[in-house]
Amino acid sequence: MAANRIGIIGGSGLYHIEGFTNQKWVKVKTPFGAPSDDFLTGELNGREVVFLPRHGRGHRILPGELNYRANIYGMKKLGVQWIISVSAVGSLQAKYKPCDVVLVDQFLDRTKNAAGHTFFGKGIVAHVAFADPIAEELRRILLKSARKLKARVHDGGTYVNMEGPAFSTRAESITNHKMGYDVVGMTNLGEAKCAREAEMAYATMAMITDYDCWKVDEAHVTVEMVIENLTKNAAMAKDVVKDAIANIPTEANWPCHSALHNAIMTDKKVWPAKTKNDLKLLLQKYL
Numbered sequence: 070m071a072a073n074r075i076g077i078i079g080g081s082g083l084y085h086i087e088g089f090t091n092q093k094w095v096k097v098k099t100p101f102g103a104p105s106d107d108f109l110t111g112e113l114n115g116r117e118v119v120f121l122p123r124h125g126r127g128h129r130i131l132p133g134e135l136n137y138r139a140n141i142y143g144m145k146k147l148g149v150q151w152i153i154s155v156s157a158v159g160s161l162q163a164k165y166k167p168c169d170v171v172l173v174d175q176f177l178d179r180t181k182n183a184a185g186h187t188f189f190g191k192g193i194v195a196h197v198a199f200a201d202p203i204a205e206e207l208r209r210i211l212l213k214s215a216r217k218l219k220a221r222v223h224d225g226g227t228y229v230n231m232e233g234p235a236f237s238t239r240a241e242s243i244t245n246h247k248m249g250y251d252v253v254g255m256t257n258l259g260e261a262k263c264a265r266e267a268e269m270a271y272a273t274m275a276m277i278t279d280y281d282c283w284k285v286d287e288a289h290v291t292v293e294m295v296i297e298n299l300t301k302n303a304a305m306a307k308d309v310v311k312d313a314i315a316n317i318p319t320e321a322n323w324p325c326h327s328a329l330h331n332a333i334m335t336d337k338k339v340w341p342a343k344t345k346n347d348l349k350l351l352l353q354k355y356l
């Protein structure tokens with residue numbers, strides 16, 4: 070099986086990427102249940118890539134129902150070492166306009182159920198460093214491509230990860246705006262946490278689709294608005310991803326690729342056999 074592949078996770082409005090050669094939809098079984106969909110493997114711009122529609126083809130899965138562990142485990146099983154997430158987000162500041170891209174570098178957790186945001190538990194404890202949740206090396210590669218392709222791109226920002234599925238109340242949105250946060254979405258934090266534990270580089274292309282509801286002179290967010298703006302901007306997002314792919318190294322040797330080094334607390338002697346087996350793919354370097 071191919072190693073050192075690049076993963077692309079497409080969010081709302083981005084359910085496929087054109088131009089893959091040698092396309093094949095692959096079903097992956099995981100110890101953590103079913104991923105959102107089959108994975109589309111192929112080649113793009115000279116690299117082996119794997120695409121997953123985050124909410125499944127036909128958009129069938131709520132943010133709170135997403136099985137981040139299975140999605141990330143599936144990518145890992147297919148040899149992915151770098152993940153680019155393309156996600157629809159609301160703007161929390163006037164400087165981010167619909168169809169802008171924010172290459173975020175921080176997350177703020179406003180979820181209520183983070184149980185699925187880790188592979189660990191059931192007898193094996195680990196605490197990965199997450200001070201810098203985005204792989205800066207990957208973020209810089211995306212920034213360079215976005216600038217080259219003349220996207221309206223912003224360098225850095227904080228993504229507030231709310232639970233959903235309802236959009237924010239105006240009080241929540243105004244609070245997020247006044248706190249100085251940058252964008253709001255419902256999906257990327259759990260994915261980024263699982264990717265870090267699985268020692269994969271992860272970066273988010275946050276695609277602005279609306280002004281949420283803090284801005285009094287703009288209409289509040291609707292699904293129609295999100296899809297309309299994401300659709301307008303999808304070709305640009307795909308072009309940036311394609312360009313960036315060629316600049317990702319072929320060797321996986323960034324700090325996030327050894328995130329579990331010094332993170333596992335539990336004495337190997339007491340690792341339960343079933344948990345060890347379920348985590349074998351992640352722990353193989355440390356056995």
Ligand SMILES: CSC[C@H]1O[C@H](OP(=O)(O)O)[C@H](O)[C@@H]1O
Pocket residue numbers: 079080081082123124132155156157158233254255256257292295
């Ligand atoms: C369809 S609007 C809300 C929906 O869009 C975003 O999804 P994704 O991050 O997968 O692009 C947001 O997080 C919500 O899940």
Ligand SMILES: Nc1ncnc2[nH]cnc12
Pocket residue numbers: 157158159160236237253254255278279280281282290295
């Ligand atoms: N305003 C918003 N809030 C949460 N998720 C979103 N995805 C796109 N726009 C959003």
